[in-house]
Amino acid sequence: MTRARALHAGEDLKAATAEFVTLAAASADWDDDPGSHAMIAAETAILLGESGEFGRAREAADQALAAHARAPRYEQLSNCLRELARLQAQQQGPDGLADALTLLADAGRIADEARAAEYEAHGRSLDTALAYEHGRVNAYAGEYEDALAALEKALALLGEPGREDDHVGEWAECIRLAGAVEGLYLERPTPALTRLDAAISRLTALGHTEETEPLTSLAARLRDKK
Known part of the structure; x- marks a missing residue:
């Protein structure tokens, strides 16, 4: 695992993928530790996806899901x-949208299971992360209205940021992507600018000046296009 991750970090994707595929095959028989197999198969799926091998990536993800059913790894599987x-x-x-949405539906079931088990994610909320990803996936596929609706849902789940909010970066990124989808791709710069300017003012008042930079840059770009 350490070697495979080191190869990936060193951008030797082919070698890293081969290592992970071998490790996933070996760990499939770890009946006493299905949780570890779930995590290994999940990482393998991502590397196969990075290589564009989505059929094999789906197979690895299914292995991870089967192991997860025996030893839940909610956050790792959702992330995968x-x-x-x-x-x-x-x-x-657009050609990949149907399969991508199927993967997100699986992630939605993981989030539902986690909620029922009263599991608290160590990182991002599984529900807000899922809504945000629906936004990105639909944007990549050119489904901009659906993308904007998903990002609005993510923002509603996150709520307005506070001065000590750990999720302020996530909120700002949702605002940025929503502004880009609305202002650039849907060609509605006025409401996009209203959204961005309000967010910039709020973040500035809270002292989160670093998070305003990409929003300010996008707002300037939209004003140039008006």
Whole structure:
């Protein structure tokens, strides 16, 4: 695992993928540790997706899901499925949308299971991350109205940021992508600018000046196009 991750970090994707595929095959028989197999198969799926091998990536994700059913790894599986969906939509555009949405539906079931089990994610909320990914996936596929609706849902789930909010970066990125989809792709710059300017003012008042930079840049771009 350490070697495979080191190869991936060193951008030797082919060698890293081969290592992970071998490790996933070996760990499939770990009846006493299905949770580890779930995590290994999930990482394998992502590397296969990065290589554009989405059929094999789906098979690895299914192995991860089967192991997860025996030893839940909610966050790791949700992260895997969302990332795989993003990769497929990014690489294949509209042609990959149906498969990407199927992956996100699986991630939605994982989020439902986690909620029922009262599991709290260590990182991003599984529900807000899922809504955001629906936004990105639909945007990559050119389904901009659906993308904007998903991002609005993500923002509603996140709520307005506070001064000490750990999720302010996530909120700002949702605002940025919603502004880009609305202002650039749907060609509605006025409401997009209203959204961006309000967010910039709020973040500035809270002292989150670093997070305003991409929003300010996008707002300037939209004003240039008006």
